[in-house]
Amino acid sequence: MNTDLDLLMEYLPFIIPIALLxxxxxxxxxxxxxxxxxxxxxxxxxxxxxxxxxxxxxPLIYFIxxxxxxxxxxx
Amino acid sequence: xxxxxxxxKKEWTESVKSYKLLLTILIxxxxxxxxxxxxxxxxxxxxxxxxxxxxxxxxxxxxLDSWLQFYKNFPQMGLFIFILLFSTMMSKExxxxxxxxxxxxxLRRSTVITAKFAMGFAYWxxxxxxxxxxTYSYTAFYWDQTIVQHVFLAAGCVYVFGLLLFTITLWGNTxxxxxxxxLLVTVVAVITLFIIAIFPDSATWNPLQLLTGPxxxxxxxxVPKEMLTPFLVAMGSLLVFLLxxxxxxxxxxx
Amino acid sequence: xxMSINNVTKKFGxxxxxxxxxxxIPEHSIFGFVGANGAGKTTLMKCxxxxxxxxxxxxxxxxxxxxxxxxxxxxxxxxxxxxxEFYPYxxxxxxxxxCAVITNMQKSELKQRIEELLELVGLSQTKSPIRTxxxxxxxxxxxxxxxxxxxxxxxxxxxTSALDPVGRAQILSILQAAKSETTVFFSTHILxxxxxxxxxxxxxxxxxxxxxxxxxxxxxxxxxxYVFTFTISAEQALSQLRELEHHMYIEExxxxxxxxxxxxxxxxxxxxxxxxxxxQSMHPHTRLLEQVVLEVLK
Numbered sequence: 001m002n003t004d005l006d007l008l009m010e011y012l013p014f015i016i017p018i019a020l021l022x023x024x025x026x027x028x029x030x031x032x033x034x035x036x037x038x039x040x041x042x043x044x045x046x047x048x049x050x051x052x053x054x055x056x057x058x059p060l061i062y063f064i065x066x067x068x069x070x071x072x073x074x075x
Numbered sequence: 076x077x078x079x080x081x082x083x084k085k086e087w088t089e090s091v092k093s094y095k096l097l098l099t100i101l102i103x104x105x106x107x108x109x110x111x112x113x114x115x116x117x118x119x120x121x122x123x124x125x126x127x128x129x130x131x132x133x134x135x136x137x138x139l140d141s142w143l144q145f146y147k148n149f150p151q152m153g154l155f156i157f158i159l160l161f162s163t164m165m166s167k168e169x170x171x172x173x174x175x176x177x178x179x180x181x182l183r184r185s186t187v188i189t190a191k192f193a194m195g196f197a198y199w200x201x202x203x204x205x206x207x208x209x210t211y212s213y214t215a216f217y218w219d220q221t222i223v224q225h226v227f228l229a230a231g232c233v234y235v236f237g238l239l240l241f242t243i244t245l246w247g248n249t250x251x252x253x254x255x256x257x258l259l260v261t262v263v264a265v266i267t268l269f270i271i272a273i274f275p276d277s278a279t280w281n282p283l284q285l286l287t288g289p290x291x292x293x294x295x296x297x298v299p300k301e302m303l304t305p306f307l308v309a310m311g312s313l314l315v316f317l318l319x320x321x322x323x324x325x326x327x328x329x
Numbered sequence: 330x331x332m333s334i335n336n337v338t339k340k341f342g343x344x345x346x347x348x349x350x351x352x353x354i355p356e357h358s359i360f361g362f363v364g365a366n367g368a369g370k371t372t373l374m375k376c377x378x379x380x381x382x383x384x385x386x387x388x389x390x391x392x393x394x395x396x397x398x399x400x401x402x403x404x405x406x407x408x409x410x411x412x413x414e415f416y417p418y419x420x421x422x423x424x425x426x427x428c429a430v431i432t433n434m435q436k437s438e439l440k441q442r443i444e445e446l447l448e449l450v451g452l453s454q455t456k457s458p459i460r461t462x463x464x465x466x467x468x469x470x471x472x473x474x475x476x477x478x479x480x481x482x483x484x485x486x487x488x489t490s491a492l493d494p495v496g497r498a499q500i501l502s503i504l505q506a507a508k509s510e511t512t513v514f515f516s517t518h519i520l521x522x523x524x525x526x527x528x529x530x531x532x533x534x535x536x537x538x539x540x541x542x543x544x545x546x547x548x549x550x551x552x553x554x555y556v557f558t559f560t561i562s563a564e565q566a567l568s569q570l571r572e573l574e575h576h577m578y579i580e581e582x583x584x585x586x587x588x589x590x591x592x593x594x595x596x597x598x599x600x601x602x603x604x605x606x607x608x609q610s611m612h613p614h615t616r617l618l619e620q621v622v623l624e625v626l627k
Contacts, residue, residue, distance in 0.1 A: 007119070011112075011115070011116065013213070013216070014108055014111070014112040014115070014213075017104070017108055018105065018108055018109075018112070021101055021104060021105055025101055028097075056102070056105060060098065060102065060156065063094050063098055064098075064159060064160065067094075076430050077430075077433075078430060078431045078432075078433060080430075081427060081430030081431055082427075082431065084427075084430075085416065085427055088416075088418065088419075089416065089418065092418040093418075171414050172410065172412075172414045173414045173415065173416060175380070175408075175410055175414070176408065176410065176413060176414070176415070176428070176471075176474060177427075177428070177431055178380075178403070179378045179380070179403050179406060179408040180403065180404075180406075180407075180408075180428055180431050180432050180474075180477075180478065181401075181403045181404040181431070181432060181478075182431045183399060184398065184399050185399075325398045325399050326397065326398045327398070328380065328381055328382075329375075329380045
């Protein structure tokens, strides 16, 4: 038990920033998906799941390939 | 503001609005943290996965392991994502025709290419510095870095190679006016370099050395002098591709 | 002459799209460039802008010969493409600022000029980015950017084609207003648009200019013919007037009569009164551009 805690403490300088970045990116992506409900393919639920459950790669795929065109027909 | 800076500002705004700045900062920070993290955690993981009772005598990770991770992740995952992010700089404009108005207003065609190149250059520098500085800081914090040699020079080699690949992508992207065109040209270029590398003699000049040489530089197996010719060849090819892009675009039908 | 096109030929592969086209545009006029879709109008315009190379011939704009690719002549031109494409994340004001910087406009002049143009095209109150714009708004922003650097020649490719009647009227009145400070060269396949604002008209048909003249000259009245409408239909009127010797025929429910002299006109009026025909309107017969075109094409 004690060693586990030591281990955690030792890795904390890595875990905290990674978790923050991961969490921030996921939240940001979720907000973007909800506010821009137009996608090159797929639907909202699919993108929400991808962004929330595939760490880093999910949001990356969304912003590179899935995000609707800027020119997207907003109306 | 001169037309050149005006167009550069437009490139900057575009990259921010299309989330390229955000993604670049995020991805390359993560890669920067992952390098020392992977180096540190690997022995612990190995112990966990081994059947019980196996006595493993894994050496403690060192600064070298952290930097080896850097040379594995940054040129592979990092460069790949970077090229992907910036592979549509020209094709997007050419497909949509957004340049027509600006060019018919008298914007120099070479300005378009050089400003886009400058923006890509700036982003690659940002990406490189982020990963490098973060990896460097962690490594310095956990380990003794005196055992690795030429840390800065070795990293610089990878940086130059990335710049060369970006320029090739820009050329392909302009020449074929499609996103896939740029990527395809880059893939073909990399494969060609690997084929050339089959011949042992080519190691003295092949720009691919800038990618494969740095880990050996850290241990002192490759001396910086050996990198000079590959570096010059890479810079030369970079200029040729940049000039080729400008010349081609000067006579492109829009 | 703000522009002269000399013997321009353009081939795409083996197909001749423009055949030996020559054209001159005088300053401060509105020049209508009409022709069916696919006649080669856009091709000629792209050649004028150096976006396409010509096969042979020369184009001179404001004293500067147009070269394919990087060309100095573009500094004198404002161009509105048929479908103008902007950067969707900019607002109209930001986009015009970019255009102003590109044309090396002085900072002191920049703000006022942009404000002036946004007012002219009716976009000064719009704060949203261009991606939310309608087709008509994009077209108006297109004109604003084209006029920005006070070009000597404003080239518009089908500026009205894709718009509804209101949008069309707006564009036409903006072009009319632009005439005071520049020369307007615009293409259209809608003849009535050309008729409304042009001073001169040229028609491109299958790659050649089939006529080019002042609009007034083209529309000159058909000599000694008058158009009548009555309270009854033109056909009924014609049947009542059948025994008269004047040359008469019916066109679109109006009666057109050849009356060569004042006395003949007076006489005809008298006849009408005798036949108890009440006139609703009477005016000299003019030919519409469309009829001119149809005649030429025959």
